[in-house]
Amino acid sequence: MRTLIETRWGAAQLFASVTRNAMYRLCGAPRRSAATALVLAAMAGPAFGQGMAAPGDREIRIGNTAPYTGPASAYGVIAKTIAAYLDKVNAEGGINGRKVNMVTYDDAYEPTKTMAMTRKLVEDDNVLLTLGTVGTNTNAAIQPYLNSKKVPQLFALSGAAAWDQPQEFPWTMGFLPTYTAEAQIFAQYLLENHPRSRIAVLYQEDGMGKEYLKGLKDGLGGKIAIVAEAPYKVNDTNIDAQIAKLKASGADVLIEFTTPKFAVMAIRRSAELGWRPLQFVASISNSYSAVLQPAGPQNAEGVLSAAYRLEGEDAAAAGEAVFREWSAFMQRYLPSVSKTNGQAVLGYLVGKLTVEVLKNCGDDLSRENIMRQARLLKGIQLPMMVQGIQINTSPSDHAPIEQMRMMRFTNGQWQHFGPVRSGVDAGAVSESFKTIFKYGTATKRDLANQLNANTVSLMTGSFGSTYAQVGADLASVLDNGTALRILPVMGRGSVQAVSDILLLRGVDAGIVRKDTLSYLDRKDFAKDIRNQFVYVAKMFNEEMHVLAPKTITSMRDLDGKTVVVDLPDSSTFVTAINVFDRLGIRPHLIYQEPRLAVDMLRKGEVDAIVAIEGKPLQWLNQINDRNLHLVPVDYAKPLQEEYLPSKLGAADYPGLVPDGGYVETIAAEAVLASYNWAPNSDRYRRLSLLVDTMFDKVAQLQRPPFHPKWKELAPRATVSGWTRFKAAQEWLDRNMPLPAGAAAASGAVPAPAPAVAPTALAPQDRDPLYREFLEWRATRAKASTNR
Numbered sequence: 001m002r003t004l005i006e007t008r009w010g011a012a013q014l015f016a017s018v019t020r021n022a023m024y025r026l027c028g029a030p031r032r033s034a035a036t037a038l039v040l041a042a043m044a045g046p047a048f049g050q051g052m053a054a055p056g057d058r059e060i061r062i063g064n065t066a067p068y069t070g071p072a073s074a075y076g077v078i079a080k081t082i083a084a085y086l087d088k089v090n091a092e093g094g095i096n097g098r099k100v101n102m103v104t105y106d107d108a109y110e111p112t113k114t115m116a117m118t119r120k121l122v123e124d125d126n127v128l129l130t131l132g133t134v135g136t137n138t139n140a141a142i143q144p145y146l147n148s149k150k151v152p153q154l155f156a157l158s159g160a161a162a163w164d165q166p167q168e169f170p171w172t173m174g175f176l177p178t179y180t181a182e183a184q185i186f187a188q189y190l191l192e193n194h195p196r197s198r199i200a201v202l203y204q205e206d207g208m209g210k211e212y213l214k215g216l217k218d219g220l221g222g223k224i225a226i227v228a229e230a231p232y233k234v235n236d237t238n239i240d241a242q243i244a245k246l247k248a249s250g251a252d253v254l255i256e257f258t259t260p261k262f263a264v265m266a267i268r269r270s271a272e273l274g275w276r277p278l279q280f281v282a283s284i285s286n287s288y289s290a291v292l293q294p295a296g297p298q299n300a301e302g303v304l305s306a307a308y309r310l311e312g313e314d315a316a317a318a319g320e321a322v323f324r325e326w327s328a329f330m331q332r333y334l335p336s337v338s339k340t341n342g343q344a345v346l347g348y349l350v351g352k353l354t355v356e357v358l359k360n361c362g363d364d365l366s367r368e369n370i371m372r373q374a375r376l377l378k379g380i381q382l383p384m385m386v387q388g389i390q391i392n393t394s395p396s397d398h399a400p401i402e403q404m405r406m407m408r409f410t411n412g413q414w415q416h417f418g419p420v421r422s423g424v425d426a427g428a429v430s431e432s433f434k435t436i437f438k439y440g441t442a443t444k445r446d447l448a449n450q451l452n453a454n455t456v457s458l459m460t461g462s463f464g465s466t467y468a469q470v471g472a473d474l475a476s477v478l479d480n481g482t483a484l485r486i487l488p489v490m491g492r493g494s495v496q497a498v499s500d501i502l503l504l505r506g507v508d509a510g511i512v513r514k515d516t517l518s519y520l521d522r523k524d525f526a527k528d529i530r531n532q533f534v535y536v537a538k539m540f541n542e543e544m545h546v547l548a549p550k551t552i553t554s555m556r557d558l559d560g561k562t563v564v565v566d567l568p569d570s571s572t573f574v575t576a577i578n579v580f581d582r583l584g585i586r587p588h589l590i591y592q593e594p595r596l597a598v599d600m601l602r603k604g605e606v607d608a609i610v611a612i613e614g615k616p617l618q619w620l621n622q623i624n625d626r627n628l629h630l631v632p633v634d635y636a637k638p639l640q641e642e643y644l645p646s647k648l649g650a651a652d653y654p655g656l657v658p659d660g661g662y663v664e665t666i667a668a669e670a671v672l673a674s675y676n677w678a679p680n681s682d683r684y685r686r687l688s689l690l691v692d693t694m695f696d697k698v699a700q701l702q703r704p705p706f707h708p709k710w711k712e713l714a715p716r717a718t719v720s721g722w723t724r725f726k727a728a729q730e731w732l733d734r735n736m737p738l739p740a741g742a743a744a745a746s747g748a749v750p751a752p753a754p755a756v757a758p759t760a761l762a763p764q765d766r767d768p769l770y771r772e773f774l775e776w777r778a779t780r781a782k783a784s785t786n787r
Contacts, residue, residue, distance in 0.1 A: 060100045060358060060365060062086075063121030063130040065138070070108035071234050074260040074290045075134045077337055078157060079104050081347025082132055082354070084333040089351075095358045098365075103127055109134070109234070111141035118142040122151055129154055129370055132175075132350050136160045136208040139172075147171045152370050154357070155350050155400075159284070160211055164399040166375075171367075173374055173398040175350060177283070177308055179208060179257070180215030181423025185306050185404050186255060186280055187219025188421060194278065198227045200251030202242055202266055204258055205231035212257035212282065215423075227251050232262060243269045255280040260287065264295045271299035279303045283404065287342030288313075288414070297412050306404040306421070309349060310384050311414050312339035322383040345384050352382050353391065353400070388420040399424075455485040456690045459497040459510030461571070462593065463490060466542065466614035466709060467511045467670070473706045478693045486690070494571035501675050502532065508687055509674040511539060514719055515642045516574045517673070534676045534725040536691055538717040540709035541667035543615045543646050544575065546631040547594075547601065547623070547656075548608035555583060555633055561607035563587040564597040572612045575668050582638040595619040601628070612668055614709040616652040624655030633665040643668055671719055679726060688727035695731050 066079035086100045094100060103125050105117040114133065121127045122145075129152035133139050136158040143162065146153040147169050155175035156163045159182060163174030190197060201216065203209035209231065217226065228249030230242035239262055246254060247270075254277040256266045263285035270279065279302070285291050286305040312330070315323040326348065330339050337344050358365075360373040377400060380391040391400045402424045407416045458474065461467030471488030478486050489507065491497055497510035498520065521529050552558065558580075566572035568591055580587060587608075590597070594611040598619070601609055608631065611617060630653065635645040646667040650657040657663055677684040694701075701710045716736055718724070 058098050060095060060098050061125065061127045062100060062102045062354070063118070063125060063127030064102055064104040065107040065114050065117045065121075065130075065133055066104055067109035067134055068106040070110065071261055072109040072134065072259050074287075075109075075157075075343060076106075077290075077341055077343045078134060078347040078350070079132060080337065081334060081344045082351045085329065085348055085351030086355075088329060088333050089355055095355060096362060100355075100358070102131075107133075107138060109138060111135075111137045114138040115141045115145065118145065122146070122149055128152075128365065128367060131155060131354060132157050132347070134158070136162075136211075137206055139163065140207065143169055143172050150367055152367055152374065154370075154374060155353065157346070157350070158208065160207060162207075164397065166396055166398050171371060173371075173393070173400070175353070175400055177401050177404055177423060178215075178399065179211040179282075180218070181402060182283055182306055182404060183212045183215030183257070184219035184423045185406070185421045186304075187216055187224075189304070189406055189418075190224055190253065191220065194253065195224060197253045197278070198225055198249070198251045199253045199255060200228040200230070200246035200249050200277070201226060202230050202232065202239065202246060202254065202256045202258060202262075204262070205233050209257050216255065216257075232258075234259070236262075239265050240269060243273065243275075247273055247275045251277060253278045253280070256285070257282050258285055260285045260290045263291045267291070267295035267299050267303065271296065281305050283307055286407075286414070287340075289338045289341040290343060292409060293340075297409075300409050301411075303409045305407055305409075305414075307407050307414070307416065308386055308389050308401050308404050309342070309345050310386060311342060312345050312384075314414070317387070317416065318384060326384055348384060349382050353377075353380070356380065386416065386420070454483055454686065454689055455487060456508045456686050457487045457489055457506050458690075459491045459500045459504075459507050460488045461491055461497075461511065464595070464618060466540075466707065467491070467571075469707045470511060470539065470709065473701060473710065474694065477697050477701055477706070478690070480693070484689050484693055492567055492569040494574055496569035498533075498673075499569075501673065508683060509536065509672060509690065511670055512673045513542070513571050513575060514538075514669040514671055514722070515578055516571065517722065518642060519574055519578050530722065532676055533673055534723050535719050536672040536674065536687075536725045536728045537695075537713060537715055538719050539670045539672050540614055540712040541644060541646065542571070542575075542613050542670055543648060543667045544579065544633050544665045545611045545613070545615075545617065545620060545648065546608055546633060546665075547598075547611070547620065547628060548631050549601075549627055550629050552608055552631055555579075555585060555631065557631075558587045558608055559585045561587050562590055562605075564590045564592050564594060564600070564606050564609040566594055566611070567591055571668075571670075572610060575612045576610045578642070579633075579639065579666070583636060598623065614670075614707070615648060620656070621653055622655070623653075628656065630656050630663045630665075632663050635664065635666060639666055669719065671722075674725060676723075676725075684727070687725065691725065691728045691731055695728070695735070 064079050064082070066076050067073050068076040068079075083102045083104060086102050089095060090099045103121060105120070107114040107117050114135075118130060118133075121130060130142070130146060131154050133142065133153070134157045139153070139156040139158050139160070140162060143153060150171055153172040155173060157175060159174070159176045159179035161178050161180055162169070163172050164178070165172070190199070201213060203213050213229070220226070228246050228251055230239075230245050232239045232242055243266060254266075254270065256263055256279070258266060258281075263281050267279070267281070270277070281291065281303055283306055286307065288311060292300040292303070310317050312326065318326065327339060329348070330337065330344065334344065356377070357370065357373050360376070361369050375393050375395050375398070377391050377393040381389070382391065386405050389401065389403045389405070393400050403420050403422050405416050405420050406418045407414045458471050460471035468488070468490060471486075475486040475488050478484055491500065491510070494511075494513040494516040497512045498516060500507045501510050501512075517529060517533060546555070546558075548558075552561070563576070565576040572594065573591070577589070590606055592600070594609045597606060597609050600606045602625070611620065630648055635643075643666040646665050647662040648657060648665055649662045650659050674687055675683070677687060695715055698710075698713060698715060702713070715732060716738070
């Protein structure tokens with residue numbers, strides 16, 4: 001029979017648990033920790049495996065891993081305090097009549113152990129949520145797993161910004177102010193009070209240390225020099241070499257972004273070397289009992305830090321009632337831990353906030369409701385927090401605490417000073433603000449190179465067109481600061497886009513029509529265009545709209561008539577003249593934007609307007625004129641080589657198509673194309689960035705509010721007769737490999753030969769309009785048989 005570890009801190013709680021008819025034996029926990037016991041797994045009700053506690057269950061089971069051993073063992077007291085606080089809650093009647101059991105394991109601050117223990121908590125112990133995991137790398141190791149299982153990862157104890165990404169990780173929520181925010185508060189203080197200082201930084205060589213360092217640099221903006229940086233590894237036995245290097249730099253400010261063990265070493269070693277810089281310690285390592293006392297209070301005199309929580313002995317700041325409650329709790333439930341231990345205060349706060357969330361859940365203890373309540377915390381001031389700092393969350397904000405206050409260690413105790421500071425600048429979310437800020441401090445050429453290195457210019461279409469909207473969508477989804485920037489450029493359509501890709505400096509790619517490329521190739525307007533152009537992906541299909549008075553009943557009626565076909569550089573222009581040419585129709589062409597020609601049509605100045613764009617067109621959707629209609633475009637044989645059949649329905653154009661009806665038309669294929677850059681060129685590298693990011697995010701682009709035409713994008717769809725961009729083909733081969741028999745049909749080996757029948761492709765890779773074409777052909781065949 002499988003077992004679980006259920007923590008009970010203190011002999012009284014262990015004895016009480018035995019009386020619940022469970023079988024216990026002590027396990028190998030460190031002697032200085034409270035008792036840990038093994039109990040029968042039968043205590044876990046089946047409802048836990050379904051992600052909720054059933055109304056009849058009298059238990060709320062919470063999972064936790066903590067570093068009871070290893071280099072970060074000083075943090076083990078956090079989990080002990082949380083468990084002790086939950087014992088207090090249970091002794092007072094529990095939460096809404098339910099007892100809370102905290103199942104906790106030692107992960108030794110090792111991500112692989114954290115992952116293994118968390119999996120055990122979820123899959124064997126059937127916990128409702130995980131709580132208070134300590135560390136950046138440890139939380140990062142379990143974040144994807146818990147989100148895939150939809151298990152709340154509440155109050156991750158790390159200041160990494162990764163816990164505040166509700167769109168990507170909706171089941172994760174942090175607790176601490178971010179490392180970036182805290183470092184920027186240090187920067188604010190230095191800029192205001194020591195603007196001419198020279199800074200040295202000691203930091204842990206992992207995600208935590210690097211986020212702290214980045215936050216400091218962003219906050220300083222180059223206005224104060226960081227003259228030396230020294231990383232250390234978490235398993236280093238000493239940091240003597242690092243401190244010696246930092247001292248030799250001549251710095252008069254030392255900032256330590258470290259865990260408690262290394263903060264003790266840094267403070268002590270600096271004093272041994274007689275180096276007395278203005279010293280900052282991170283809030284994760286400012287505990288009196290865990291850091292300052294072991295380092296020697298005399299060595300820590302004058303050390304600065306920032307805090308959101310109070311020290312356990314700060315009765316004056318806490319207030320009499322709060323301090324009395326805190327002291328009574330520690331004395332009764334955790335007497336072996338000093339009240340001066342700041343990590344115990346942190347555990348106390350996490351325990352209180354967890355109880356607040358669970359109380360707000362009422363009888364609905366589903367995982368979904370637990371996260372819902374965690375996102376609705378408003379204006380909460382917890383006891384033992386710095387006055388003026390409140391906890392707030394929302395569905396778009398998973399960072400409960402965003403403020404801190406500076407403090408200085410003086411005469412054996414921390415003293416707060418100055419205002420409550422926010423490390424989150426509302427303007428900091430603007431990448432452009434950040435760029436402008438850096439512009440004043442960085443070398444212009446270096447900054448320009450950095451910003452231009454990963455920028456891709458994309459030629460789109462005219463204002464309001466499908467191309468323009470698709471370009472805007474790409475910029476919205478793909479932009480990622482300096483890692484990738486998409487610049488959609490307004491254009492006039494397919495012909496101009498081809499010209500710009502070939503000739504205009506700085507244009508990397510563009511949205512063009514397949515029939516435009518074919519027309520240029522057939523007319524030999526662009527010599528050897530099939531070798532100069534490559535396509536990234538077939539994007540979508542664009543329907544042919546022919547708006548005319550009801551006296552025009554067919555395309556043949558347009559012979560000799562006056563027809564608006566957009567500007568000569570546009571996509572509509574090329575498709576229109578190509579269709580007219582193939583059908584043997586010779587209209588008189590007017591070059592005007594379709595949306596600007598509606599009044600001309602109503603006045604009889606022109607006989608029809610042609611617009612070939614992805615349906616529904618906004619301007620056409622708004623027309624409700626009983627004298628006008630959409631002229632059907634028959635899928636005649638001369639059109640079948642380059643176009644696909646389609647329909648315009650009442651849902652697309654309610655003012656022009658009767659309810660339940662439709663108008664037959666054709667559709668042209670739009671592709672994302674580029675010049676055939678050499679694989680070793682910088683333009684090839686930039687386009688590869690666009691390809692990788694776009695293909696990775698197709699699913700996001702195909703959801704609202706983005707243009708509905710994205711739903712037609714199938715990355716594997718081929719463009720017959722044209723070669724796919726090499727990097728795009730390589731991405732598909734890596735991520736969407738086809739069976740050997742289908743490779744040729746997919747275009748995996750680029751070749752100008754005719755495409756193999758699409759039936760060789762997987763269903764999801766077939767063009768949506770091609771499927772509609774097959775249905776249309778079958779219907780026509782059946783109709784001819786019945787005649």
